[in-house]
Amino acid sequence: MTIKIAILTGGGDCPGLNGAIKWVTKTALDPLLVKKRSVKFEVIGVMEGWKGLVDINPDDPKSRAHYLKHLDEEVVRAWDRSGGTNLGTSRTNPFNPKNDRSKKLLKNIEKLGIDVIVAIGGEDTLGVAYNLYKQGIKTIGIPKTIDNDLVGTDYSIGFDSAVNVIMEEIDRLRTTAGSHNRIFVVETMGRHAGWLALHGGECSGAYIILIPEHPFDIDRVCELLRERKGREIQYSIIVVSEGAKPKGMQEVYKDDKIDDFGHRSLGGIANYVADEIAKRTGFETRYVILSHLQRGGVPSARDRLMARWFGISAVDMILNEDFGRVVSLSHGKITSIPLKEIIDKLKLIDVDKYYDTERYNGKRTIL
Numbered sequence: 001m002t003i004k005i006a007i008l009t010g011g012g013d014c015p016g017l018n019g020a021i022k023w024v025t026k027t028a029l030d031p032l033l034v035k036k037r038s039v040k041f042e043v044i045g046v047m048e049g050w051k052g053l054v055d056i057n058p059d060d061p062k063s064r065a066h067y068l069k070h071l072d073e074e075v076v077r078a079w080d081r082s083g084g085t086n087l088g089t090s091r092t093n094p095f096n097p098k099n100d101r102s103k104k105l106l107k108n109i110e111k112l113g114i115d116v117i118v119a120i121g122g123e124d125t126l127g128v129a130y131n132l133y134k135q136g137i138k139t140i141g142i143p144k145t146i147d148n149d150l151v152g153t154d155y156s157i158g159f160d161s162a163v164n165v166i167m168e169e170i171d172r173l174r175t176t177a178g179s180h181n182r183i184f185v186v187e188t189m190g191r192h193a194g195w196l197a198l199h200g201g202e203c204s205g206a207y208i209i210l211i212p213e214h215p216f217d218i219d220r221v222c223e224l225l226r227e228r229k230g231r232e233i234q235y236s237i238i239v240v241s242e243g244a245k246p247k248g249m250q251e252v253y254k255d256d257k258i259d260d261f262g263h264r265s266l267g268g269i270a271n272y273v274a275d276e277i278a279k280r281t282g283f284e285t286r287y288v289i290l291s292h293l294q295r296g297g298v299p300s301a302r303d304r305l306m307a308r309w310f311g312i313s314a315v316d317m318i319l320n321e322d323f324g325r326v327v328s329l330s331h332g333k334i335t336s337i338p339l340k341e342i343i344d345k346l347k348l349i350d351v352d353k354y355y356d357t358e359r360y361n362g363k364r365t366i367l
């Protein structure tokens with residue numbers, strides 16, 4: 001019996017996706033393992049996430065060539081070293097009630113003879129995988145989001161690489177901030193959850209960290225900066241998550257556009273914070289929005305490992321017929337949980353446990 005696996009990546013790209021694709025493919029097609037199994041696998045990559053599976057015309061060879069990529073050990077050999085996704089991605093929601101394309105999607109899956117779909121993505125992409133599972137399609141998820149806000153898993157691919165970018169950029173900013181005695185406000189991604197800002201800020205020794213889970217008081221931010229200047233420290237780094245907001249105000253959006261999953265693009269809170277600090281304190285202040293730099297570059301060691309382990313586990317799950325589930329890391333062990341349990345929820349920072357609401361920084365008690 002041959003099982004046809006289709007792999008796709010959805011949502012924002014990040015380093016580690018190519019590694020996960022490689023390890024699903026290598027594990028499924030590994031000649032040594034093939035000998036021990038009663039089933040054989042064929043692996044195809046679907047280009048551009050769910051968009052590819054919706055837009056493909058299975059009867060048209062040109063369309064098939066455009067949206068499908070044959071994957072084997074030779075094709076994916078060096079993929080784990082590169083960032084982005086070689087399968088492309090999209091933010092297409094085939095179940096969008098305003099433009100429901102799920103019937104076409106189901107038909108295409110059947111026509112293409114796909115037995116199992118491995119979807120690598122965050123809450124939106126995995127939400128589609130769950131909807132398909134409910135319609136009888138065998139789906140398996142691999143968690144990916146630099147925001148690290150998926151519930152049920154302690155880790156999602158891409159987070160560590162992004163934290164490393166934040167740390168490296170802040171290290172760079174420190175020298176110029178120091179030379180000019182300036183305040184630098186650095187904006188990270190993190191739509192609803194402040195993990196990137198908190199971990200990025202903590203590992204770079206930022207003076208102030210502002211997260212979505214705790215609306216901040218701009219007067220308190222200025223007070224903390226004044227206190228610090230009084231201690232002869234002439235420059236400061238403030239890390240602010242794109243989803244952070246001042247008390248009584250809403251988040252700062254880039255524009256009015258709404259994507260297929262109902263999200264608006266955040267961005268610009270660093271500008272607001274820098275302006276208010278300059279106005280209220282007179283301190284020379286600059287801001288930097290790290291934006292998509294955080295999703296660029298090669299995967300960190302941790303992301304290469306997690307991509308490998310998650311990819312291998314996805315094939316184990318197919319063999320065990322654990323469909324409708326997503327691979328997860330729980331207390332240091334790889335396991336899996338039902339997709340149902342991660343839908344419409346977010347893993348936010350427990351402010352009482354991890355955030356110092358007086359200092360606006362990571363807590364200084366851990367145990």
Ligand code: F6P
Pocket residue numbers: 011012013122145146147189190191242265266
């Ligand atoms: O995937 C999550 C994320 O990284 C968010 O932190 C951010 O708001 C969003 O992607 C931006 O995505 P894009 O601009 O690529 O649509």
